[in-house]
Amino acid sequence: MSMIKIENLYRSFDGNEVFRGISLEVMKGEVLALIGRSGCGKSVLLKHVAGLMKPEKGRVVVNGREMDVAKGRSLTALRDRLGFLFQGGALFDSMNVFENVAFPLKEKTKLSDRRIQARVLEELDNVGLSGSEYKYPSQISGGMVKRAALARALVGDPEIMLFDEPTTGLDPVTGHDIIKLIDSCHWRLHFTGIIVTHEISTVFTIVDRVAMLHEGVVWADGTPSELFSSKDPIVRAFVGESGSGEGEGGMHEKV
């Protein structure tokens, strides 16, 4: 069953055609890596999936509901099951880290304060932020903002997770930990996910499929090993050098 389905999506910004017919499908429980050059529209695509932007043409269907016509209750119901990690974190800067992570629980659930506190502290510990709970977003580093935002996205146990560059700006060790964290969350929650990333070598080890955006269309789509063995020059340029050496089995192949 497909959880996220994008059909023939068109979108342009002031004459700049970002999408020229994107079609993409993500099955329930599947994790997809979305790759592509900077500025090719990966973040914009995630925003279309979340219903923050409306397509000019085409459809976005999430869990059987059309995102672009969903309104009011049904949209809220959809979004309650959705977690989104923004590229810039988007932490509320008037709240400290703890309040930020606790905010969705406080506003959306009827959990007691003690349960919320336990849950939030656990999640912050998972992302390696224990000790910085009471700092404000402006007082912590960019990588810490990212991790706090990740904790906030994961704290509601979402069924669909959209990660916009979860590891960018992190050192390799923390980045690796975050990818492992996402993977273990996936095993626990079985969410359907899209991970936008530039770090092919680590992310490809935990995803089921990879889609590559190029020139406004899905240029390549397949399992990580299929992409590594692709002969398409553009795909090769992207995954060729950075990917070889680790990860999936099917990649030590003809150059």
Place this chain on the structure above:
Amino acid sequence: MKCACDRYIFKSDTHTIISMRYLKTECGKSPGICGDSDPITAYISLLSRFFLTSRACSAKLTPMFFIKRFSTTQPLNHSAISAIRRSGAFTLEYVRRMGIMGLFLVKAVLFMVIPPIKFNRFLKQIRFIGLQSVVLILLTGGFTGMVLGFQGFYSLSKFGSDAFLGPMVGLALIKELGPVLSALMVTGRAGSAITAEIGIMRMSEQIDALELMGLNPYRYLVVPNLLAAMICLPLLTAIFDVVGIFGGYLIGGKLLGVGAGTYFGEMASYVEMQDIMEGFYKSLSFGVIITWVCCFKGYYAGIFTGFGSEGVSKATTQAVVLSSVLILVWDYFMTSILF
């Protein structure tokens, strides 16, 4: 359309029909015999093209049209059309924005009357808009009253009626200066901060994050401000009026020698409840105007004013200017209605 001359024909058919016989194109043939069709078919196709082109059909075929058309090989005056088109697009865009702005207020009021109100944020905004403006209001109110004391005394003593200083200061403050000046002060102090805060939240996708949690940004960002301003502005205006009246007394009574009994007694007999209500209604509506404009500008920063810190600063400037202007314009209408 294989040869350059054919492209030429296509570009300015009407011109070509008339002068086809004299025209030599780049390939040296006359355009009619260009390509593989004979002159007569070419001529007919040209004619039909002439009558089918939208520009030829839509324009009236008056002599003036032909003169204009043939005096130049350029298509019909391009710059004029694009100027009209641009001004049309500009107007449409502004009408659209005004519509969005109106809708913004409607939504804000709607979410204000439908229950769940974010009480914490509401209290926080009361503190910010109300409490933290008090010193500013005391200061400006006091000095405004003192100036009124001087100026009023100067004018009134020319007619020998300086006993009426009290009612003059009182009425000027309660009906006009109190509501307007405190609204302008709040715009400058709190309004600009509201726009900047919401604008930065928009830029850093915090509003999107709120929306994605299934929470209504109006409830969190707009309604608390609206309610707080509607409560705080009348109160701040009242403080402004009282301090101003005492400021006037300080100058008129203590310095220039109008007696306290005269000052306050005449004021009490000339200022009516209706005047006080006028000031109250004004300050209430100014509260709505300030939060409406400032929240709107912040909320649509990035969409209407460009991105980044420049977008926020532009939005803040526009918010302060627009709400100040709206306050004065609306004040005129309120006065003329309540007069």
